[in-house]
Amino acid sequence: MDPVLLSLVCLGAPLAVAAFGAFAWKRVPGIDHLSIAAQVVGTLSALALAISVHATEGCSIPWLSFPGTGISLALGVRLDRLSIPMLLVVQGLSLGVLVFSRWYLKGDRFYGRFFASFSFFVFAMTGVVLAPGLLQAFICWELVGLGSYLLIGYWHDKPVVSEDPQYQADKPFFATGVIESKLSPSNAQFKAFVVNRVGDFGFLSGLALIAWVVSSWSGFHGGDPLSWDVLFPAAGAGAFYQASFLGLSGPGLLTLAGLLIFLGAMGKSAQFPFHIWLPDAMQGPTTASAIIHAATMVAAGVFLTARIYPVLTPDALTTIEWVGAVTAFFAATIACVQWDYKAVLAYSTVSQLGYMMLGLGAGAEAGGYGAGVGHLFTHAIFKCMLFLGAAAVIHALHGVQDLGRMGGLARKMPLTAIATGVGTLAILGVPGFSAFWSKDTILAAAHAKVFIAQVAGTGEWAARGPWLLGMVTAALTAFYMGRQWLCAFAGKPRDLHLWEHAHDPDKASIVVILALALLSLQAVWTGSLNPFGSGSWLDGVLRAPGGGILGTVQALPESVEHFLHVGTMLWALPLLIVGFASAVLLYVALPNMGYRTADWLRRDPPTNLVWRFLANLWFVDRACDLIFAEGLGRRGSQAVASADLGSGPSLDGTVDGAAGISVTFGRLSNLLQSGRSQFYAGWSLLALFGALAIFFLGAR
Amino acid sequence: MDVFLQGPDRLLPYLLVAALLFSLGVVSVASRRNAVGYLMGIELMLNAANLDFVAYGRFRGPEPAAQSQVAALFVIALAAAEAAVALALVYAVFRNFRDVDLDEIRTLNGD
Amino acid sequence: MNVSALLFWPVAALTVSGAIGAAFARNLVYAALALGACLAGVAGLYLFLQAEYVAVIQMIVYVGGILILILFGVMFSRDVLGTSSRPSLGGRFLAAAAGTAALASTVRLALLVPGLRGTGLPDVRSPVDSWIGQISTNSPFHLGSLLLDAWLVPFLVLGVLLTVVLVAALGLVRKDAA
Numbered sequence: 001m002d003p004v005l006l007s008l009v010c011l012g013a014p015l016a017v018a019a020f021g022a023f024a025w026k027r028v029p030g031i032d033h034l035s036i037a038a039q040v041v042g043t044l045s046a047l048a049l050a051i052s053v054h055a056t057e058g059c060s061i062p063w064l065s066f067p068g069t070g071i072s073l074a075l076g077v078r079l080d081r082l083s084i085p086m087l088l089v090v091q092g093l094s095l096g097v098l099v100f101s102r103w104y105l106k107g108d109r110f111y112g113r114f115f116a117s118f119s120f121f122v123f124a125m126t127g128v129v130l131a132p133g134l135l136q137a138f139i140c141w142e143l144v145g146l147g148s149y150l151l152i153g154y155w156h157d158k159p160v161v162s163e164d165p166q167y168q169a170d171k172p173f174f175a176t177g178v179i180e181s182k183l184s185p186s187n188a189q190f191k192a193f194v195v196n197r198v199g200d201f202g203f204l205s206g207l208a209l210i211a212w213v214v215s216s217w218s219g220f221h222g223g224d225p226l227s228w229d230v231l232f233p234a235a236g237a238g239a240f241y242q243a244s245f246l247g248l249s250g251p252g253l254l255t256l257a258g259l260l261i262f263l264g265a266m267g268k269s270a271q272f273p274f275h276i277w278l279p280d281a282m283q284g285p286t287t288a289s290a291i292i293h294a295a296t297m298v299a300a301g302v303f304l305t306a307r308i309y310p311v312l313t314p315d316a317l318t319t320i321e322w323v324g325a326v327t328a329f330f331a332a333t334i335a336c337v338q339w340d341y342k343a344v345l346a347y348s349t350v351s352q353l354g355y356m357m358l359g360l361g362a363g364a365e366a367g368g369y370g371a372g373v374g375h376l377f378t379h380a381i382f383k384c385m386l387f388l389g390a391a392a393v394i395h396a397l398h399g400v401q402d403l404g405r406m407g408g409l410a411r412k413m414p415l416t417a418i419a420t421g422v423g424t425l426a427i428l429g430v431p432g433f434s435a436f437w438s439k440d441t442i443l444a445a446a447h448a449k450v451f452i453a454q455v456a457g458t459g460e461w462a463a464r465g466p467w468l469l470g471m472v473t474a475a476l477t478a479f480y481m482g483r484q485w486l487c488a489f490a491g492k493p494r495d496l497h498l499w500e501h502a503h504d505p506d507k508a509s510i511v512v513i514l515a516l517a518l519l520s521l522q523a524v525w526t527g528s529l530n531p532f533g534s535g536s537w538l539d540g541v542l543r544a545p546g547g548g549i550l551g552t553v554q555a556l557p558e559s560v561e562h563f564l565h566v567g568t569m570l571w572a573l574p575l576l577i578v579g580f581a582s583a584v585l586l587y588v589a590l591p592n593m594g595y596r597t598a599d600w601l602r603r604d605p606p607t608n609l610v611w612r613f614l615a616n617l618w619f620v621d622r623a624c625d626l627i628f629a630e631g632l633g634r635r636g637s638q639a640v641a642s643a644d645l646g647s648g649p650s651l652d653g654t655v656d657g658a659a660g661i662s663v664t665f666g667r668l669s670n671l672l673q674s675g676r677s678q679f680y681a682g683w684s685l686l687a688l689f690g691a692l693a694i695f696f697l698g699a700r
Numbered sequence: 701m702d703v704f705l706q707g708p709d710r711l712l713p714y715l716l717v718a719a720l721l722f723s724l725g726v727v728s729v730a731s732r733r734n735a736v737g738y739l740m741g742i743e744l745m746l747n748a749a750n751l752d753f754v755a756y757g758r759f760r761g762p763e764p765a766a767q768s769q770v771a772a773l774f775v776i777a778l779a780a781a782e783a784a785v786a787l788a789l790v791y792a793v794f795r796n797f798r799d800v801d802l803d804e805i806r807t808l809n810g811d
Numbered sequence: 812m813n814v815s816a817l818l819f820w821p822v823a824a825l826t827v828s829g830a831i832g833a834a835f836a837r838n839l840v841y842a843a844l845a846l847g848a849c850l851a852g853v854a855g856l857y858l859f860l861q862a863e864y865v866a867v868i869q870m871i872v873y874v875g876g877i878l879i880l881i882l883f884g885v886m887f888s889r890d891v892l893g894t895s896s897r898p899s900l901g902g903r904f905l906a907a908a909a910g911t912a913a914l915a916s917t918v919r920l921a922l923l924v925p926g927l928r929g930t931g932l933p934d935v936r937s938p939v940d941s942w943i944g945q946i947s948t949n950s951p952f953h954l955g956s957l958l959l960d961a962w963l964v965p966f967l968v969l970g971v972l973l974t975v976v977l978v979a980a981l982g983l984v985r986k987d988a989a
Contacts, residue, residue: 673809674806674809675805675806675807675808675809676802676803676806676809677738677802678729678730678731678732678733678738678802678902678905678906679902679905681729681730681738682726682729682730682731682902682905682906682909683905683909685726685729685730685909685912685913686730686905686908686909686912689726689909689912689913689915689916689917690908690912690916692912692916692920693912693915693916693919695916696916696919696920696923697915697919708815708816708819708859708860709816712921712922713819713823714856714860715917715920715921716918716921717823717826717827717856718917718921719914719917719918719920719921720827720830720914721826721827721830721849721853722913722914722917723910723911723913723914723917724830724831724833724834724910725830725834726906726909726910726913727834727835727906727907727909727910728833728834730902730905730906730909730910731902731903731905731906734839734885735884736839736843736881736884736885736887737839737842739881739884740833740834740842740843740846740881741833741834743846743850743873743877743881744830744833744834744846744849747849747850747853747873748917750853751853751856751857754857754860754862754865755860758860758861758862765861765862766950766953766954766957767957767961769862769864769865769950769954770954770957770958770962772857772862772865773864773865773868773954774962774965774969776865776868776869776872776873777872777969777973778969778972779872779873779877780872780873780876780877781972781973781976782976783877783880783881784880784976784977784980785976785979785980785983787880787881787883787884787980788979788980788981788983788984789983790884790887791884791887791983791984792983792984794887
């Protein structure tokens with residue numbers, strides 16, 4: 001089968017379902033079946049592509065042409081060793097989540113709309129993955145934002161949580177930093193979209209800059225300057241040295257372009273400080289979070305960064321590495337004090353995304369590309385599964401998400417407990433599980449960067465920072481994820497009434513969760529049962545792309561790599577054990593001591609200050625709310641509304657006037673519709689024969 | 701005088717009669733309040749057209765004359781069909797509104 | 812000067828005055844009868860045009876059928892014995908304007924016939940200059956063969972149409988189920 005055709009099927013099937021569902025979700029039952037059918041088709045097509053495509057393929061259709069400049073922007077598909085695995089991940093995970101959602105959302109009042117929105121989202125994400133250039137990536141990027149908007153705001157009629165009795169009754173005991181008067185599904189969807197938009201401003205600026213630079217390059221001979229096929233060779237051949245912008249040229253200009261595009265990635269992948277939308281996005285259904293915030297949409301930012309790898313300068317990469325490291329650390333600290341099951345997962349996602357950026361930023365020689373991309377794939381799978389497990393737990397407990405009321409669920413929900421246990425072990429980085437392989441590779445890459453910097457004699461301390469943060473975060477991750485699983489599934493049940501009625505999800509959903517758990521084992525990813533071996537059957541995928549400014553990538557010598565890996569492991573494993581052991585101690589083994597310790601930490605300074613800082617999410621949310629929502633937003637619109645512009649025209653008056661004109665014209669036209677047949681006949685005959693008379697009178 | 705004496709042998713008088721018939725039909729349609737009066741105007745217009753058909757054909761040759769007469773026959777048949785349906789409509793309207801005054805039957809208006 | 816020339820103008824006058832009556836008579840029964848006179852006049856004009864068959868059909872169908880239908884229809888209106896009210900002032904102006912426009916264009920077209928120059932329409936041979944002889948005396952036979960030859964499809968379609976109209980008219984007048 002023609003690969004391009006298969007990829008178009010992957011794009012077209014969800015789009016068709018979404019378009020149909022947009023109109024028919026209220027009237028036609030069975031949109032869920034249509035979505036699942038489309039996903040099955042998509043997954044099978046992706047599998048076929050993965051098996052059969054061995055070289056880069058694609059097609060481009062010129063879309064927007066600017067005559068005279070030779071620029072002809074194109075849309076199409078590009079199948080290569082980065083997009084095909086990503087496509088498979090997107091399609092396969094979507095299928096699993098859809099199957100699970102049928103159980104999770106059964107009986108919901110907006111049931112059909114979820115599946116239609118979901119299909120639209122899958123279409124948009126596929127568009128980003130298969131994009132042959134920055135233009136299509138941007139267009140589908142925005143559509144992905146729209147898709148997530150639709151899914152986050154699914155229960156758009158829910159009030160703000162300060163007025164939602166169910167939320168107030170169920171919320172965890174300790175303050176979690178949520179601004180309650182402003183949190184609702186509709187506000188959350190808006191917040192996500194707006195924060196994304198800020199990043200997209202950077203994306204669009206970078207896009208424009210790149211288009212300008214590449215098209216004004218002497219070696220540009222027409223085509224799409226934004227497509228990978230044109231951009232990378234142009235960058236490699238020195239296109240950015242010929243142009244000059246804001247006094248920057250050459251490497252500086254390239255760094256600027258790369259970082260602008262990365263700004264877009266920061267928005268989508270919730271890097272600090274653009275992370276604020278992700279925890280709020282938990283207002284949507286948990287299964288939506290499973291696909292959006294774990295596996296695909298937030299991964300789009302990482303995917304994009306991986307895509308533009310050949311044009312990222314070392315400076316840009318270092319910046320990316322730092323951003324990622326700070327994000328990872330920051331989110332991990334907050335997750336340690338969260339009591340809401342989904343909030344822990346949300347911050348964990350932010351943290352792991354930071355890890356991915358850290359990995360990518362380590363640079364190609366350090367093996368960073370492979371590390372970041374590898375973690376992207378493994379994280380997609382185990383995080384999706386963790387979210388589905390969360391959905392199962394929340395459903396079993398009738399909507400309660402408070403860790404303080406859970407406990408001992410392993411006895412009642414054994415299969416869920418096993419699956420989430422596997423996921424937790426994976427995220428911890430325990431050998432034998434997928435993320436051990438990917439996360440440790442990231443840390444090793446960060447370490448390798450330090451080593452390379454030492455050899456090169458420059459930038460060593462800039463490289464040490466991310467590595468240290470990465471290590472500390474690993475310990476914190478072990479702690480908070482262990483804490484989450486233990487509080488939920490181990491120990492004694494804290495709320496017997498809830499515990500009584502807990503049960504595993506239905507068969508189809510269990511199958512999905514267990515399948516994902518299986519895929520979280522290391523053996524699947526490395527192809528061998530030895531957790532400490534090196535190399536994997538995915539090596540071809542994970543090799544850094546050449547071209548662009550990278551030239552050919554010189555990998556580190558085998559022995560050095562091995563040394564670094566072992567070194568990393570020797571540090572990481574103890575940290576992991578320390579972290580997990582603390583969790584076990586505080587929450588399972590000696591719960592009373594745990595409570596007393598926690599109380600003491602919360603009550604007395606200075607730890608009480610630390611606790612407050614963390615519990616209020618480092619005050620980032622409050623700051624953004626104060627500056628942007630209250631300051632610019634509310635005060636700004638008040639100022640505009642109350643501005644007295646004297647006797648001149650005002651904005652309101654213009655709008656009213658325009659409306660008035662329309663109304664007047666409408667009333668005038670209404671007179672023509674008098675309902676009297678003689679009137680109609682008379683006027684139409686008059687018009688006809690009047691015209692004919694004039695016509696014939698003019699004839700000789 | 702010449703035209704007057706040669707009336708039936710020239711095309712123009714027929715066309716003028718048809719023109720008059722047609723415009724009187726238009727006046728009926730544009731002013732009659734009664735639905736049946738309205739229909740009478742339509743019949744006038746159809747007759748005018750028919751007359752034109754036959755007249756033109758007559759003055760072109762035997763074959764065009766025959767064709768135009770066939771056309772005229774069709775028009776007559778169609779007019780009959782249309783009148784039947786129209787009067788059935790008038791009857792139905794009368795049953796619903798108890799009135800055939802077109803100025804009163806204007807529920808399908810813009811308000 | 813021959814008899815046909817002498818008879819032509821009265822017939823034409825009858826037609827036109829019948830039309831005037833149909834358009835302007837206040838009493839609808841008078842209007843219907845005037846319409847009948849007009850239709851008869853048109854039949855006469857057909858005779859002058861040597862379209863005898865059409866003339867006969869005109870009388871049978873129009874005067875004998877449609878006119879009767881119209882008279883039935885008139886019976887349903889309230890103005891059988893009284894006079895119908897005048898149309899509104901605006902309506903009368905509209906009617907006058909539309910009628911004048913129609914008259915102007917049709918008369919102008921009629922006067923243009925020798926040539927139709929300047930209208931962009933194909934040049935029609937002046938009929939007065941061409942043939943004014945007698946048409947074939949077997950006109951019904953000729954018409955019939957035309958109906959089954961060149962005009963077969965319209966003929967069949969017309970049959971279907973008349974059936975449809977019959978059913979439609981019946982459907983319109985039957986009482987709805989209570």
